[in-house]
Amino acid sequence: MSENDDTRRGSSAGRCVVLAGSTGTIGRAVSDCLAADGYDVVRLVRQGSKGSGSLPGREVVVDLADREALEAAFKAARPNAVISCIASRSGEPKDAWAVDHDANVNLLRASEGSGVDHFVLLSAICVQKPKLAFQHAKLAFEAKLVASPIDHTIVRPTAFFKSLSGQIGNVRRGKPFMVFGNGELTRCKPISDRDCARYIVDCLNSPERRGQVLPIGGPGPAITMHEQGALLFDLLGKEPRYRSVPVGMFSVAAAIFGLAERWSDWAAEKAEYARIGRYYATESMLVWDEKAAEYSAEATPECGSDTLRDHYAQLLSLTP
Numbered sequence: 001m002s003e004n005d006d007t008r009r010g011s012s013a014g015r016c017v018v019l020a021g022s023t024g025t026i027g028r029a030v031s032d033c034l035a036a037d038g039y040d041v042v043r044l045v046r047q048g049s050k051g052s053g054s055l056p057g058r059e060v061v062v063d064l065a066d067r068e069a070l071e072a073a074f075k076a077a078r079p080n081a082v083i084s085c086i087a088s089r090s091g092e093p094k095d096a097w098a099v100d101h102d103a104n105v106n107l108l109r110a111s112e113g114s115g116v117d118h119f120v121l122l123s124a125i126c127v128q129k130p131k132l133a134f135q136h137a138k139l140a141f142e143a144k145l146v147a148s149p150i151d152h153t154i155v156r157p158t159a160f161f162k163s164l165s166g167q168i169g170n171v172r173r174g175k176p177f178m179v180f181g182n183g184e185l186t187r188c189k190p191i192s193d194r195d196c197a198r199y200i201v202d203c204l205n206s207p208e209r210r211g212q213v214l215p216i217g218g219p220g221p222a223i224t225m226h227e228q229g230a231l232l233f234d235l236l237g238k239e240p241r242y243r244s245v246p247v248g249m250f251s252v253a254a255a256i257f258g259l260a261e262r263w264s265d266w267a268a269e270k271a272e273y274a275r276i277g278r279y280y281a282t283e284s285m286l287v288w289d290e291k292a293a294e295y296s297a298e299a300t301p302e303c304g305s306d307t308l309r310d311h312y313a314q315l316l317s318l319t320p
Contacts, residue, residue, distance in 0.1 A: 016078060016079040018074065019043050020044045020084045020085065026196055029194050031056055033200075041056060042079060046061070046064070047063070065098070065103060079111075079115075082107060086103055088100050093268065096134035105141060107119075118150065119151070128215075132275055133272060142154055153211075153212055159191075163190075165312070172236060172316070177232065179243070180282070181245075181246070181281075183225040183242060189302060198304065220297065235309070235313055245281075247282055
């Protein structure tokens with residue numbers, strides 16, 4: 001065990017952390033980090049959550065929409081801190097406000113009534129230029145968290161490795177790598193689940209991170225979609241092949257479905273999905289420099305050691 005591990009275990013001894021969102025990819029990594037550091041972990045899960053039984057810590061089944069049940073769970077656990085990794089899975093407006101805002105508000109209110117002194121929130125870097133329902137929902141909760149008497153830390157990661165790994169199978173089978181436009185429209189500093197989780201858990205014992213909104217990325221440099229494809233082709237020993245997807249198709253779809261979204265929930269969902277697609281096709285996941293009116297790789301902090309190239313290599317070794 002390293003000196004850092006000893007320090008973490010010493011500072012976490014006897015401390016209880018309530019973790020919401022432990023069944024997601026980041027939540028699972030956070031759960032492992034907390035347990036490795038010696039925290040008493042209480043994981044809040046929904047009825048019927050899959051795959052949660054193998055995670056460390058105590059599991060409490062509770063509906064985050066049920067404020068009374070949630071407050072009772074907090075009083076029983078008596079946590080010192082809360083980490084929320086919950087997020088809307090679809091990004092559609094109703095789900096976004098129910099999860100990214102309402103459920104987090106319930107967690108915060110339960111925290112305020114149970115002696116919690118620190119609330120760490122996993123947010124997203126894209127909220128700095130909000131155009132989508134889930135971004136507005138996240139920002140609305142962030143404002144409530146900042147106004148709370150409980151100390152807060154808001155972590156806003158860039159892109160995750162998982163979100164950049166969807167084309168591995170197709171490229172391996174000889175298909176081209178799909179890019180938006182020329183593949184150079186956006187950049188990001190992707191971060192692994194493990195590095196992001198380590199950063200989140202370390203916030204619990206980092207006084208300088210309290211009261212802060214913290215954008216984070218993985219090891220640089222910032223990478224474009226075209227460069228993501230180049231990594232895959234190089235690892236596979238294949239000649240690069242790309243296919244361009246016009247960004248305008250998202251705008252057209254959003255406009256068409258938007259005509260009926262006032263009267264149809266189905267159309268509203270489709271319109272929002274199109275807007276989400278357009279956003280990620282055109283906006284970089286980097287810190288936005290207000291003065292320069294541009295995304296800045298230099299202003300985007302880096303942490304961790306896992307690289308996208310190593311992640312791709314591992315996935316390729318596991319994929320037949």
